Amino acid sequence: MSELLAPSRPVVAESPPLVALRRLDDLLAQAVDAMEFRCAPESAAEAFPGLHVSASQARRLLELPPGRPLLAAPTAREPRPGWDVIGAGHIGWRWLRTRYGLSDLELDVALLALAPEADLRYERLYGYLQDDVSRKRPLVGLALDLLATTVEGRLAARAVFAPQAPLTAHRLLTLVPDPRAVEPPLLAHFMVLDQQITDVLLGQSGLDRRLAGCCRLETPAAGSDPEHGGLVRMASRSPGGRPPRVYAQGPAGSARGGPARDLAAGLGVALLTVETSGLPDEADAASDVLALAFREASLLGALLRIDDIEGFRLRPDEREVRERVLAGLLAGHDGPVVVEGAGEWAPLDRRALGFLTVPVAPYGVAARRALWERELAAQGVRAAPADLRAVADRFRLGPDRIADAALTAVAEAARRTTPGRPCPRNTSDTSGAPARPSRPGASGTPDAPSAPHASGPPDAPTREELFASARAQSRHRLAALAQRVETVYGWGDLVLPPDCAAQLAEVCERVAHGRQVMDDWGFERTLSRGRGVSALFTGPPGTGKTMAAEVIARELGLDLVKIDLSTVVSKYVGETEKNLERVFTAAADTDAVLLFDEADALFGKRSEVREAHDRYANIEIAYLLQRMERYEGLAVLTTNLRRNLDEAFTRRLQFIVEFPFPGEADRERIWRVCFPPRAPRDPALDFARLARDFQLTGGSIRNVVLHAAFLAASDGTAIGMPQLVRATRREFQKLDQVMPGAGPDAGGEG
Incomplete structure (x- = not known):
């Protein structure tokens, strides 16, 4: 299958880019000679090129024909070595040339933009040649000056920077306008080589730093599912030698990542996973990052995996835009791709069709429990069987998320059992609220996480820690669409x-x-x-x-x-x-x-x-x-x-x-449960009278008790009837109702 894959990413040991820089040095040496002849100072006032322009220098500039390059014929000669020699000795330049079909002129442009990343001395040379020491990066005008030898050739070379030209169309080169100029011409745009291409040409290995937040690179082991072995056989029979395209369809919590891992292992390549949850929210920014991921997969010769197509298309107002971007990237990609999702999917662009849909069944409770056991055992701990059964039943997590959740739970358990660290309250919620009484009619089943559970070794995760780590695996998907409510009530x-x-x-x-x-x-x-x-x-x-x-x-x-x-x-x-x-x-x-x-x-x-x-x-x-x-x-x-x-x-x-309006007996119970155990209360509180005299709902009663607590704190006393009656009056005012008479026995605030 090697013929289906792109060349592997170059490494430093094969050939550093010194040969290419020698070509640039030869070119710049000619330019410095031409610049010295063109701008030779006639007086001391003209001895500061880039900082001062004298009248005589301005007249000499006007004597030059419009558009004449700096290295005009017959003085210019082809710099040495040639690109054939450079490409033969450096896989990075050879890959760039063949992958995007670049001409010698376009390679020279890329070399000009690359040089300051390898040696800062080129910044001073560019400042001299551009007659402005503050312009340390090469401008389009400098590239045309150095690489064209005639006026006609200089004009024709502008096509290298057109939007449809390879350098800009494939985002290899970015043109940045001079920030000091207002609407600068094309010649006054700086040339910036993409960092990904820079790393390739300088022999830097590893994942592009811009992809660190949303991509994961791994080398999968041999295939775990025998059925997925057919994917490798299918790849070998792809029409026209086309690399395999697979859509793994399965619900959340299924082993959707299995086909990608098994296919990568069968092809003997690395696996680059794009986690769509980590992509930027803006469509343009997400498209840029996704394009980088496709190119990174091509550079690495890796299988590209998009882990959740629904997550990539989550915003309906941008769905069509994102789908078209993805279709274009798929059409231009030269390696294998696996896309994962829950529903039916096909790319918009017909050129990118040809995906083989592989259905993936969800993991059952027994399979998820086995995964939890395996991941916890890998960390050297064991949890109670009832806890594992409960967390496997309640959360439909796949292998990757179970592995992450198990690590989190083990780390939390280790923090809890480390001497000298405070032990967190052992409840089912992360809010720190004390455990509440069990629900009415509870049968004491082991699935309810309300009561603390501390079975197993001292450093084994409790049920609450397992549940908390499982919840954390998926709550990010709803963070932008809904508000998470802290569950403090029992x-x-x-x-x-x-x-x-x-x-x-x-x-x-x-x-x-x-x-x-x-x-x-x-x-x-x-x-x-x-x-x-x-x-x-x-x-x-x-x-x-x-x-x-x-x-x-x-x-x-x-x-x-x-x-x-x-x-x-x-x-x-x-x-x-x-x-x-x-x-x-x-x-x-x-x-x-x-x-x-x-x-x-x-x-x-x-x-x-x-x-x-x-x-x-x-x-x-x-x-x-x-x-x-x-x-x-x-x-x-x-x-x-x-x-x-x-x-x-x-x-x-x-x-x-x-939910009915509470009766008198229920109101009395509500008045009582609204007081925390540590709240100071006046022993003379008459809950029965409060329930009889004030027909309030539970929400209003809680508001009254809280307001009365602040009043008591201000008075420096325990919470008593005077504060409760004053707070009740405020609550009736909020409800736009007339407060019933409280009577003289209710604290003197009737």
């Missing part, structure tokens, strides 16, 4: 009627045992719709809907992300669907709980079509209904008014939980 903070609390426990059970019921028991084959879980929390403001979502996320050990509707809903036709697709696409790879707060603004009732706007609004709702069914995670929607939601939408929900 079941003990939630005061609800028994049936409502039981429904929330059933939501947790539905998610916790989803893999067992759907996969192991085969119920997935009996369903025509998605396997995700969707729940609607409805009730007046402040009754605990958002808190319940936090409790569920914490119970499951998952991140809770709140979707910002201001970034989703758009007045433009079709934009709401695109924005929501971005959210669900990113969420599919995060194993997070999605929270759509005030969902009636997004999932409202479909209306009678009276105008074009109504028709498009109904299309949006229909799309949202279908997309919710395809989402495999847990989506929680909250609304203050259930009747505002479309009936067809509510029929597709697995759970609808009513």
Whole structure:
């Protein structure tokens, strides 16, 4: 397969670029002689070229024919050695010449731009020849002066710098305008050689530094999947000797990287992985970095792997632009490529077609558990079997992410057990909140990460550390689209009627045992719709809907992300669907709980079509209904008014939980649980009277208690009835309601 691959990247040991620089020295020696003859000083005032222009020098310049090169014939001669000799002794120059079809003139231009990177003495020479010591980098005008011998040749040589010429079209050379000039001509543009090409010509090995944040270079071992051996056989039969192009299609958490590793190992080449999550957000910047990655793969003779095509196309407003850029790069690439993604994909440009789609099945719970065991064993530690089963069941991570998560968990465990370091609280959340009582009706199953778990060796990761490291692997995808909510509340903070609390426990059970019921028991084959879980929390403001979502996320050990509707809903036709697709696409790879707060603004009732706007609004709702069914995670929607939601939408929900206005008994429990254990309280606090006299929701009661705490701190006393009544009055003012009389027994603030 070597004939399919580009030449390997040159190394310093083969041939340093001294021969090429000797050619430049010969050329510059002629130029210095010509410059000395042209600008010979006639007086002491003319002895400072580049700093002073005398009248006699100006007259001599006017005597020269317009456009005459510095090395005009017959004085100019071809510098030695020639490019045939240089290319024969240096693989970097030979690769540059053959890969891009550069002429001798274009190679000389590249050499001029390269020289200051090898020796700073060329900066002083360029300043002298350009009659300006501050211009230390070569200008286009200098290149034309040195490399053309006639006026006609000088004009024709301008084509070397045209946008469609190889040097600029392939981004080998960048033309930078003189920053001191206003709209400078082409001749006043500096020539800057791309750093990647500079490293090649100077014999520098290793990955380009600009790719360090989004690319990974490795040498894969022999193929692990026997089925992927067919990829190598397919590559040997590619029509016209074309390098293999493979699309590895599989869901998040599958072994999508397997075909790329096995194909690279079978071809005996390195593997260059482009992590699309590390690409810049701007389309132009992302395109530039991706072009560098393609060229780096060509230089290294490596297989190029794009790890997530959905991540590259995440922004819908830039999707077509990015797709066209990728298609053009694929069409011009001369090496093997593997693209990975979850959905169907084909490049836009027909010239780049020919991808072989390889389906990749997702890892099951048993396979993920084995991967966790293997990666932890490689670090010399073992975790409790129940902990491994729980983290493998809850997070659909692939081999790479499991390896990274295992390293993180082991490092956190080592930090926890190192003498002299503070031991972090052992909870399921990274917020440091104390462990809460278990949920109502909990059966004590080992899958719930609420209680601390410290089985195994002292330095083995706990369940909480395993869950935290797994969550961190995928939360970056939703960072720009949603807000992560710190889950600080537990079941003990939630005061609800028994049936409502039981429904929330059933939501947790539905998610916790989803893999067992759907996969192991085969119920997935009996369903025509998605396997995700969707729940609607409805009730007046402040009754605990958002808190319940936090409790569920914490119970499951998952991140809770709140979707910002201001970034989703758009007045433009079709934009709401695109924005929501971005959210669900990113969420599919995060194993997070999605929270759509005030969902009636997004999932409202479909209306009678009276105008074009109504028709498009109904299309949006229909799309949202279908997309919710395809989402495999847990989506929680909250609304203050259930009747505002479309009936067809509510029929597709697995759970609808009513959060009622709390009664007197529940209000008393809320008053009590709102006080932290360390908060100073007046023993005379009458919670029963507060619950009876003030009909407030749980959210309002929490606001009152917090406000009263600040009032007590200002008064220098414990939290008592006077502060609570004053804070209650402020809360009723916020609600635009009249505060009921508190009576003289409530602290004198009636």
